[in-house]
Amino acid sequence: MGRVPCCDKVGVKKGPWTPEEDIMLVSYVQQHGPGNWRALPTKTGLRRCSKSCRLRWTNYLRPGIKRGNFTDQEEKMIIQLQALLGNKWAAIASYLPERTDNDIKNYWNTHLKKKMKKLDQCHGSNDLFSLENGLTHLSSSNSSTSRGQWERTLQADINMAKKALHNALSLENPTSSHNNIKQENTQVSSIYASSTENIARLLQGWMGSSTSSTNNCESSKSSSNNIATTDSSSCDGTPNAETKGGMGLMEAFESLFGLESFESSSSDELSQTATPEAIKIEIKKEENEHDVEVPLSIILENWLLDENTLNIQPKNDLTTLISFDETPQLF
DNA sequence: AAAAAACTCAACCGCAGCGTC
DNA sequence: GGACGCTGCGGTTGAGTTTTT
Numbered sequence: 001m002g003r004v005p006c007c008d009k010v011g012v013k014k015g016p017w018t019p020e021e022d023i024m025l026v027s028y029v030q031q032h033g034p035g036n037w038r039a040l041p042t043k044t045g046l047r048r049c050s051k052s053c054r055l056r057w058t059n060y061l062r063p064g065i066k067r068g069n070f071t072d073q074e075e076k077m078i079i080q081l082q083a084l085l086g087n088k089w090a091a092i093a094s095y096l097p098e099r100t101d102n103d104i105k106n107y108w109n110t111h112l113k114k115k116m117k118k119l120d121q122c123h124g125s126n127d128l129f130s131l132e133n134g135l136t137h138l139s140s141s142n143s144s145t146s147r148g149q150w151e152r153t154l155q156a157d158i159n160m161a162k163k164a165l166h167n168a169l170s171l172e173n174p175t176s177s178h179n180n181i182k183q184e185n186t187q188v189s190s191i192y193a194s195s196t197e198n199i200a201r202l203l204q205g206w207m208g209s210s211t212s213s214t215n216n217c218e219s220s221k222s223s224s225n226n227i228a229t230t231d232s233s234s235c236d237g238t239p240n241a242e243t244k245g246g247m248g249l250m251e252a253f254e255s256l257f258g259l260e261s262f263e264s265s266s267s268d269e270l271s272q273t274a275t276p277e278a279i280k281i282e283i284k285k286e287e288n289e290h291d292v293e294v295p296l297s298i299i300l301e302n303w304l305l306d307e308n309t310l311n312i313q314p315k316n317d318l319t320t321l322i323s324f325d326e327t328p329q330l331f
Numbered sequence: 332a333a334a335a336a337a338c339t340c341a342a343c344c345g346c347a348g349c350g351t352c
Numbered sequence: 353g354g355a356c357g358c359t360g361c362g363g364t365t366g367a368g369t370t371t372t373t
Contacts, residue, residue, distance in 0.1 A: 016341070016367090038358060054359075055342065090361060105362075106340050 013047040026061050059100045066098035
């Protein structure tokens, strides 16, 4: 038997994507919406594996992706969510809608892992890292403790984790991704526009580098790194050549994407998300079901790990779904 | 200035889960 | 019930870039 490969190995292009390929991919998604990746290569003529197309879209071309340096807030969230969820990068990414799972994974592997290690070596618990320490302590201690003790420890750890998560989610930083979540939903258009701008800039950068002088900021890194990080000014802070020369491309690109048509064909993942009401009903239902003395740890675990709950995060304030203040017994 | 080492991150690979027939 | 196809996820790779020697 054996599984049929997702694409013919012969004639399938690999490696970095060219701007032309990006345009083909984006225009296809624009017309048909994300999904049906299997059909995409044949329909577009792209000599790419369907998987590769999906990955390119989700990790790079999808609207609303923020690239570049992670903020402290994001970093904290990643650390805490990683401690909570483990290497569930997709789940973690759902809390940081502007970041891709791949990005978060990379950031964790390249920066945070080391950071954590270093901190672990230096001293024990610092405010930020106590959660991780707590959880590692849990895994190391459970073999030697009784079941009852272990359950209490688990409960305490989950409580601690939840508290930490709450802190991360409710930090007052007005530019936090958490706060941006709502904006994202109400301003799909603007996000999309900025994404269009990003891709146009990418194209401009590519054209610039392939023709003549290359901006120091843009040149070395392949198309990939320029997208959102350089924003609308060059590295010296002055409007760069892209801004002037890029407009034609921008317009061309924007003509590819009617905003309202994008909204209607916006990503499947977004459209799959449940309404806040539905979630609340679910939670209530669960609460009622658990009225009969279900261990708190189980409830929390269910809540923390429940896919549905995770999926709705980008659209809903976690702290409004389960009020931390209303459930003081949890802490 | 050149070579080596370290780092970054886009992309690939294989597997698992889910839906359909 | 199971074979098959598709999609998504997490681990890994390797080319390109930056830093160090």
